[in-house]
Amino acid sequence: MIHERPGMFQPALVGGIAAGVLTAVPFVNCFCCLWIIGGAVLSAYLFNKRSAVALTPGDGAVLGILTGIVAAVTDSIVSLPFESLNQEFVQRFMDQFSQFVEEMPAGWERWLDQRAGPMSPAWFLLGLLSSAVIYAAFGALGGLIGASIVGGKKSPPLQGPPDEASQNPGHRQP
Amino acid sequence: MPEESILTEDREGRGSIQRTLLLVFIGITAACLIWLGGMLLAPYLGSRSSPWAGPVYFIYKPVCHQLASRSLTCFGQPLAVCARCTGIYLGFLAGLGIYPFIRGWRRPPLPSGRVFVLISSPIVLDAAANLLGLWDTSNAVRLVTGIAWGALLPFYFIAGIADLIISRKKRLKSARNCP
Numbered sequence: 001m002i003h004e005r006p007g008m009f010q011p012a013l014v015g016g017i018a019a020g021v022l023t024a025v026p027f028v029n030c031f032c033c034l035w036i037i038g039g040a041v042l043s044a045y046l047f048n049k050r051s052a053v054a055l056t057p058g059d060g061a062v063l064g065i066l067t068g069i070v071a072a073v074t075d076s077i078v079s080l081p082f083e084s085l086n087q088e089f090v091q092r093f094m095d096q097f098s099q100f101v102e103e104m105p106a107g108w109e110r111w112l113d114q115r116a117g118p119m120s121p122a123w124f125l126l127g128l129l130s131s132a133v134i135y136a137a138f139g140a141l142g143g144l145i146g147a148s149i150v151g152g153k154k155s156p157p158l159q160g161p162p163d164e165a166s167q168n169p170g171h172r173q174p
Numbered sequence: 175m176p177e178e179s180i181l182t183e184d185r186e187g188r189g190s191i192q193r194t195l196l197l198v199f200i201g202i203t204a205a206c207l208i209w210l211g212g213m214l215l216a217p218y219l220g221s222r223s224s225p226w227a228g229p230v231y232f233i234y235k236p237v238c239h240q241l242a243s244r245s246l247t248c249f250g251q252p253l254a255v256c257a258r259c260t261g262i263y264l265g266f267l268a269g270l271g272i273y274p275f276i277r278g279w280r281r282p283p284l285p286s287g288r289v290f291v292l293i294s295s296p297i298v299l300d301a302a303a304n305l306l307g308l309w310d311t312s313n314a315v316r317l318v319t320g321i322a323w324g325a326l327l328p329f330y331f332i333a334g335i336a337d338l339i340i341s342r343k344k345r346l347k348s349a350r351n352c353p
Contacts, residue, residue, distance in 0.1 A: 023236070033237040033259070034301075057284055057330075058338035075236070131236045137205075138237070141327060144334035148284035 006050040008063050015043030016070025016139075023071065024078035036071055036135050037142035040064035044146025055151035057144055064143020068135035075135075076128045191340060192279040198336045202328065203270050210263055217251035230254065246313060257313035258301070261320020268321065269328035281340065282333045285326065297323040 019039025043063050048055045055063075212230060219227035231254055234240065238255040245252035246260055253260055297319040303309050 036237075056337060056341065057334040058341040061334040061338045072236075127232075127236075130233055134237055140334065141331055144284060144330040145290060147334070148290065148330065149287040151284075 006047065008047060008059075008066055011043040011046035011050070012063055012066035012070055014046055015039040015041075015067040017074050018042060019067065019135075019139075020071040020074025021078050024075045024082060026082055033134075033138045036068055036138040037145065039071055040067040040139040040142025041146040041149065043067045044143055045150050048146075048150045055147045057147050057151075060143035060147030060151060061140045062143070064139035064141065064146070065136045066139070067143065068137070068139025069132050071139065072128060072131035072135040075131060076124065190343070191281045191336075194339050194343075195279045195281070195332065195336045198332055198339065199270070199273065202331060202335070203267075206263070206267050206270060210267060213254045213260065213263065214248055216254035217247070217249045220251045221249035244313060244316070246317070256316070258297070258316040258320040261317040261322075262324035262327075264317075265321035265324025266327050267324075269325035272325070273328050273332060277329065277332075281336065282329070284333050285329050290326065293326045294323060 016039055019035045019042075022035040022039075040063065043066075044055055044060050047059075047063055212233065216227055216230040216234070219230060231240065234254040238259045240252075240254070241256060242252040244256045244258075246257050247253070255263070300311055300315065300319050304311060
């Protein structure tokens with residue numbers, strides 16, 4: 001019997017948008033990278049709900065990477081209206097930073113001025129690219145955690161030679 | 175198929191799994207060291223008044239609030255991430271250090287959900303209590319709860335990435351074998 005796997009894009013979209021929005025909104029974003037991990041766990045849960053077969057760690061990682069990329073795009077877009085608040089945050093950071101140093105690094109004001117103006121497409125793309133790479137890594141981690149939590153409740157997929165991991169449904173420890 | 179060839183293939187398969195796991199381990203360790211190096215590079219550049227300090231801090235901004243009061247200092251300046259995040263990344267490195275002694279190079283299972291909940295509870299409780307204003311922990315406590323949680327993460331990451339590569343290899347191999 002061959003089980004059909006549902007598409008990964010829809011659960012990744014839902015988990016990624018949720019994680020991206022929560023990461024972008026000021027104050028709520030204080031949980032740092034945990035929202036991305038949480039979003040990927042949500043994606044794994046949604047995927048597993050629709051799937052007839054168990055979510056493998058490999059699938060969890062792919063799902064998490066997709067969730068991270070969607071979260072990076074969402075975060076970059078949703079962050080735009082909060083840019084002025086972020087500027088205040090950067091200014092506050094610099095004020096606190098200045099307490100630690102006698103002399104501020106050269107070029108800091110110029111760098112802040114560049115960031116304070118309307119965001120250039122280059123800065124936007126650079127931020128998006130770095131976020132996508134970092135969030136994809138955190139997303140993969142979340143997808144794997146999701147696979148370990150929700151992945152072992154169905155029959156494992158029918159492929160691969162028998163080994164320790166595939167003999168153990170959901171590849172979890174007993 | 176004769177029994178001998180099954181055993182030979184099985185041994186070859188195991189060797190391939192071990193090689194994949196070792197490569198994944200080396201790759202993740204290298205990435206972790208680069209990431210930790212960047213965390214130290216930011217305050218170092220700041221202490222030298224380098225204009226590159228800002229962009230390096232900017233790289234870590236998407237994953238941390240970077241509040242200076244909640245950050246450890248190095249070279250007289252705050253690290254690129256807060257004390258809790260520093261703990262998570264240091265714990266990740268410590269987890270990588272103990273991984274080969276606990277799991278070896280066999281294809282490993284993921285840690286169970288129960289283990290995850292148990293090890294996550296201190297960091298979740300502390301973070302939630304800080305957020306709700308129930309108590310305010312020191313940076314040392316944030317660092318320790320971060321280390322405890324971070325040490326668990328390589329056991330997911332190595333197992334998952336290796337599983338992804340091994341299953342893709344198997345699919346490619348079976349697709350090639352099919353007429």
